[in-house]
Amino acid sequence: MGKGHVRLADVAKAAGVSQGTASNVFSRPDVVREEVRERVLNVARELGYGGPDIKGRLLRAGRVNAIGVAAVEPLTYFFDDPWARSLMTAIGEVCDASGTGIAVVSAMNEERLAWNINSALVDGFILLCVEGGERLVELTRQRQLPFIALALGIEDETIPAIGIDNVAGGTAAARHLLELGHRDMAILSIGDVDGLVGLVAPERVDPEMEATPRDRMHGYWQALAEYGIPCEAVPIQGTLHDRPSTITAMETLFSSANPPTAILAMSDKVALFAMQWLAERGLKVPEDVSIVGFDGVPEAATSLPRLTTVAQPFAEIARRSVTAILENVLPEDHEALDLELVVRDSTAPPRPR
Amino acid sequence: MGKGHVRLADVAKAAGVSQGTASNVFSRPDVVREEVRERVLNVARELGYGGPDIKGRLLRAGRVNAIGVAAVEPLTYFFDDPWARSLMTAIGEVCDASGTGIAVVSAMNEERLAWNINSALVDGFILLCVEGGERLVELTRQRQLPFIALALGIEDETIPAIGIDNVAGGTAAARHLLELGHRDMAILSIGDVDGLVGLVAPERVDPEMEATPRDRMHGYWQALAEYGIPCEAVPIQGTLHDRPSTITAMETLFSSANPPTAILAMSDKVALFAMQWLAERGLKVPEDVSIVGFDGVPEAATSLPRLTTVAQPFAEIARRSVTAILENVLPEDHEALDLELVVRDSTAPPRPR
């Protein structure tokens, strides 16, 4: 800053007290005599001293009172991806309650990310492991701070993580459509693997697909099996979790001889893109096509029609992760929290043929 | 963390070199002889030393490489308010490019906020001054770090700020509707003042309204005046910038004898709530009612129909603020950037009577 940056020592000297006393004036005012306190505060004001610098305090105290949330994504991810935002909102609520700050740390390339993780001033990390989870975990581990992984697709049980029961969630979604009477369905899968775009054969799911979509898929299949429908009977359209690939998928699906009466989307984001496409094509949801999303992001509650979805317990996930970090008691095993089917207006029985 | 936290000094001693050399091994490896470097690194590995602790480095260097974005709102504001998110996304983009981190700092009550501002480990602040701007600025000023205020409603020219030309923006919005032929309009204003809810008389605007909505209002009025329409002829419905008050406003507006054919909304958020209400009531946009928003948030581009709006230059605002903070060259005067009318599908000529 300016040339003459005032520090506590300057104030102490100018006020004619020891540095210890000056420190107490600010951090434990009750312990110093009122008269002295006044004097020190006055001097501080005159000198333009704005209170103890956090950097000094930090070094001594070692605690920052902030947690970092990290992802292998650009920074904008935290503010425009619906899932990330839902989580951040929930985390924000918990942090607000406990007076904890949030630093978002991210980067696209590994080198930058390593640097960012190492230089983030936080007491611990919450890792959003949607993609590139291993690298992220490894980088964070080196930092030797408490961390917890969310949406982890890794089996390694030594990594503290909180997960969700994607299989059960998928089953609930598919079962809901089956109970309504749908038999012709299609699946909109998500992922970052370029090879899994367009029609995906079921036998490629296990070896090639990432953990989250794979589990959701198995959930769908499980419900379908209950109704005697083999997985080959339900086309899987792979998307890259963005609008273009979703639109392509929808076009393929609905240009076929017998288009589906219901769609199982692996995320609300993709489901909402699909709904937009349907609306533009003049297909009515849920009269012509039913659709079930996944995640339970807020947009799903305000869309038109409101989207039926399988909701993640964001608040619970946030609560557990933040307290785990702040109290440094990390879960021993991978917990899998329950998802909840939220039935709204995007699902109805199929039109009678 | 654990009892035996290894620090640089430990590594140095164990490797039999001075602390200075050990430091160089990590921060300027080229300056130390390869043989020594190897030895130190090996010892570090053995001891489980994870590289220089950022806290120590920070104290010396004084630079954190992160900027704080602060608002007098709960933390969740940054992740769910459309305007805040647009800005954060833009800021994120700039920070990504320069390898800078972002810490979000916020709080509802003043005491907490003061603490958060004082303890945020950042090189400077961007202040989102939508409400409670004065307190926020004052608090930040004490911190003696560079800061820049956005959306500032304060005249004080000594506060570094980047603003937008709300008057011109309002004029552009109203002029657009007038050119389409609308003569019966209504204004949806925004604000945090409880008294300005429901029908607001024009003479209350200047004394009671916050700066941003006041300027936008004057912009509207200016265009109306060009067409010879007095401001009394255009009802102003005050909202609290949330859904309930917007719905109440719309209900009042459309239960009147001659409802408006066009709506001037002071934010996209309110405009989108209004559009939803219209859709639920079976009123078609733009056939039955035209509507112009304000801000240019991304949701406005994907709504159905896509919303005509006056867009803020978020990228430019972000670029200027971030570089101002990082390079500590703060604007001398209040700059007012231009807004851009983005015509989309929510505006059309009124139905012929």
Added chain:
DNA sequence: TCAAGATTTTGAATCGATTCAATATGGCGG
């Protein structure tokens, strides 16, 4: 072989606070 110059390494100061044992001051009872 030696001086000059180049390269490494050292050691101590520094960043800005907090902490705590030791000391000073004040009040009070005897």
Added chain:
DNA sequence: CCGCCATATTGAATCGATTCAAAATCTTGA
């Protein structure tokens, strides 16, 4: 007036690194 106890204040150590002038070591050329 003294001793004791409680309260206030001091001074130095500490947190964990970086920095830089000075010292040590190594090259090089004469």
